[in-house]
Amino acid sequence: MDAQRKDIHNSEIPVLCRACEARHRGVCGALSPAQLTVLSKQATRRLVAARSEMIGERQETGGYANILSGVVKLTKMMADGRQQIVGLQFAPDFLGRPFRSASDVTAEAATDVNLCSFPKAALDRMIKESPELERKLLEQSLDELDEARDWMLTLGRKTAAEKVASFLYLIATNIDPSSDLETARFELPLTRSDIADFLGLTIETVSRQITGLRKAGIIRIANNRHVEVPDLSLLAERASI
Amino acid sequence: MDAQRKDIHNSEIPVLCRACEARHRGVCGALSPAQLTVLSKQATRRLVAARSEMIGERQETGGYANILSGVVKLTKMMADGRQQIVGLQFAPDFLGRPFRSASDVTAEAATDVNLCSFPKAALDRMIKESPELERKLLEQSLDELDEARDWMLTLGRKTAAEKVASFLYLIATNIDPSSDLETARFELPLTRSDIADFLGLTIETVSRQITGLRKAGIIRIANNRHVEVPDLSLLAERASI
DNA sequence: CGTGTGATTGACAACCATCAATTCGAGTGG
DNA sequence: CCACTCGAATTGATGGTTGTCAATCACACG
Incomplete structure (x- = not known):
């Protein structure tokens, strides 16, 4: 663990991550090269076709992912079928929720979406180790909160x-x-x-x-x-x- | 055993904080007795009358505060006066925003409100020192996000x-x-x-x-x-x- | 008692939803 | 190449829910 941190190669960015926007504007920007290396070994790139649900990306079999390209819509549905989109996410947003979620939101690919996804456990461990990462997540969730509130004004008034x-x-x-x-x-x-x-x-x-x-x-x-x-x-x- | 430990150390809890709900369900739950002591020395209890704005509590001369009692409404307004309440906060919610805010929300006391408020700098320092505190803030903002999205469904559909x-x-x-x-x-x-x-x-x-x-x-x-x-x-x- | 603010109730109009028909575009197969 | 189909989008006609304007009520306070 600490040996890895001091690895002489730790200034090298993993190939997978080199051209990735998430490293600059996304949550991965909070990770050290060594951490990036660890995470990238467990990461998989996936293409999700437009209109397919990404359950499994979120709550239940929860994993996390960065959006590399495309648009993801977060929706809520009432028992009688009425539906509301409660958020749109673009590259390089982070998808998935640390801790439990009080409410149930479904994530669905609005367009074809490219994801870089990780197992929940791997990132959860990294969150514990890295306050910087937690900070990034806090910042993104505050941004999403601002967006949600802006949209409430639009919806209501x-x-x-x-x-x-x-x-x-x-x-x-x-x-x-x-x-x-x-x-x-x-x-x-x-x-x-x-x-x-x-x-x-x-x-x-x-x-x-x-x-x-x-x-x-x-x-x-x-x-x-x-x-x-x-x-x-x-x-x-x-x-x- | 943990409960026992809490009781024993109860004497170390600052007087101001002993009966405070924020220590149990609020952000102060993340602080050690020592940190509580530091913070409580800079904290002031304030009563805000119903209908008065609490600017100064948030963005500009930003401070932070815990709600001890009462209800705070967060509102957004359009140029022509149309208004939307984008959130309600109850005791023992935490008021105020770390980092900058992208959107402008006004906080206003809906009822008479009792606050325990701190200078921004003091809490910001504590956030840096304590990942637990940051975690609490992340959890509250995720809860607020859930609430906002629930409400979007209500507003839209x-x-x-x-x-x-x-x-x-x-x-x-x-x-x-x-x-x-x-x-x-x-x-x-x-x-x-x-x-x-x-x-x-x-x-x-x-x-x-x-x-x-x-x-x-x-x-x-x-x-x-x-x-x-x-x-x-x-x-x-x-x-x- | 008057005055003022907040809440209720009523009459009417406007905006948006509903229902229905048509058009458009992309595939598919004759 | 054209006809056909299917889903998505547009357009039209009509009605309902909610907004607007206005009057009245309830209650507190001077």
């Missing part, structure tokens, strides 16, 4: 038009690769049905609001999924942000 | 009637001292206006739904604030929980 604009703005600022802060261009990671479940609306209302934004020139759409926003500030205005 | 029932159920299970899990009896900590802001409704709708529950015999109300719930399971049913 915004009109359908504002909700849809808010959603597009959220996606634009989270996925767009070009992101010059003026314009955006991206593929929607969610279906209309997903968007409705995220916004607490119906698919018909979502569709009508999107049409409204398109006719107003705020957005352009091709193939139902490809979106262009010529002026993000106009979109933000529609979202009342 | 429940009807006005279900929302009001959900709210009453939430309060009943958080405040009622008798709490025999069958019946409940309590003082509402929020005004109708607060309830509306919590549920994403108007005060009129809240009032109508409360009247509906009263006429259906699910609840009894006196003085606008005193509520009795003869059968909590009936209330849960109305809330679709």
